[in-house]
């Protein structure tokens with residue numbers, strides 16, 4: 001099982017993830033796209049990356065705003081896989 005990150009490690013990871021915040025045992029970011037199809041296209045790119053990483057976000061889609069919630073379910077919290085996927089999502093979002 002993957003090792004949980006410490007609070008210090010999570011805070012350090014978040015310094016490089018300006019759009020993300022910690023909510024309990026998850027990292028969370030809401031990304032607003034120009035149009036609904038643009039939002040869904042990003043979700044699709046994230047789905048491919050998640051499948052490739054075998055690490056999958058919870059995704060809440062509300063018109064142009066999509067909230068990605070990252071946590072490692074098998075570990076019961078935040079592991080290195082979570083900030084890694086967050087960075088990947090930021091890249092796919094064009095940042």
Ligand SMILES: C[C@H](O)[C@H](O)[C@H]1CNC2=NC(N)=NC(=O)C2=N1
Pocket residue numbers: 054055056057070071072073074075
């Ligand atoms: C069997 C498969 O490898 C596991 O269920 C993977 C799939 N994707 C996952 N995604 C997330 N976010 N957490 C997990 O623990 C996880 N486990």
